[in-house]
Amino acid sequence: MDLTKRPRRLRTSEGMRKLVRETQISVNDLIYPMFVVEGSGVKKEVASMPGVYNLSLDNFLKELEEVHKLGIPGVLLFGVPDSKDEVGSGAYCDKGIVQRALREAKKVFPELLLIADVCLCEYTSHGHCGVISEGKVLNDPSVELLVNSAVSYAEAGADIIAPSDMMDGRVGAIRKALDDKGFSEKAIMAYSAKYASAFYGPFRDAAQSKPAFGDRKTYQMDYSNVKEAIREVELDIAEGADIVMVKPAMAYLDVIKVISERFDIPIAAYNVSGEYSMIKAAAANGWIDEKGVVLESITAMKRAGAKVIITYFAKQLAEWLKG
Ligand code: PBG
Secondary structure (H helix, E strand, O other): OOOOOOOHHHHHHHHHHHHOOOOOOOHHHHHEEEEOOOOOOOEEOOOOEEEEEEHHHHHHHHHHHHHHOOOEEEEEEEEEEOOEEOOOOOOOOOOOOOHHHHHHHHHHHOOEEEEEOOOOOOOOOOOOOOOEEEOOHHHHHHHHHHHHHHHHHHHOOOOEEEEOOOOOOHHHHHHHHHHHHOOOOOOEEEEEEEEHHHHHHHHHHHHHOOOOOOOOOHHHEOOOOOHHHHHHHHHHHHOOOEEEEEEHHHHHHHHHHHHHHHHOEEEEEEEEEHHHHHHHHHHHHHOOOOHHHHHHHHHHHHHHHHOOEOOHHHHHHHHHHHH
């Protein structure tokens, strides 16, 4: 036994542990996802996501005030429209639910970062992230609609455009359209390595965006792959992405790590709905300590190399990090 080396010395007290702590999460890292719906007075809890709501604009503004007071730098907006169609018109209509939410939010909280998720699945009757012909999701015609949606969100006040559809070439097409319209300052946070994941289940309840047929495997990535994630990130950076995302987060820490070692660009990790619901369910049963598990798993995402963490736990985390 060689006891001249004693690693436990650096663990003897909280002071010592704080001194040598390598990774610290901060409220500055957090983004809170929110779901806006039509109507007024609506605050409907998502059955599979306790503490997460579908909010009409009045209640959305109330929750935004909370988010803002907690010091969370930004929110990621998803829209749940009343009516859907084959081509997802709600995603690029000037009076769309997210467009209206952005305008209201920008007026009341000009400093809060507003991030608009750009995708068609919440707006299409078939629930796919692009347009369909003969049962196939078409790439290029979908990109055209996604570009319209991105420009319309920029016009409505979004600070960051976040395409989550996984069509090829959409980042470059969106960048060009934004620049052409005078929005060169609007940033793009690309969902670059977005996997076809069973962890999105509860989100699809929240956004009513479950595909009516088939799955998303022809556009979202195969979870067996990591080199493919590198290629996707490389392309998105070349096309003009300012922040690249890995999604989901907890089961994909290796992907976050590889991307962060390879690219000098801020990385976002999306701690997705299924990850949230699992922790909530286990905690509700008294099987795990919610705060402990959340702090540990979010720290792991940052340790792996993520700077931005998108999480439904953002408000709780902001409270805990104060203490
Ligand atoms: C839209 C989108 C999804 C999520 C974010 N943007 C759903 C999907 O791809 O089916 C999932 C987020 C989550 O699970 O929290 N395409």
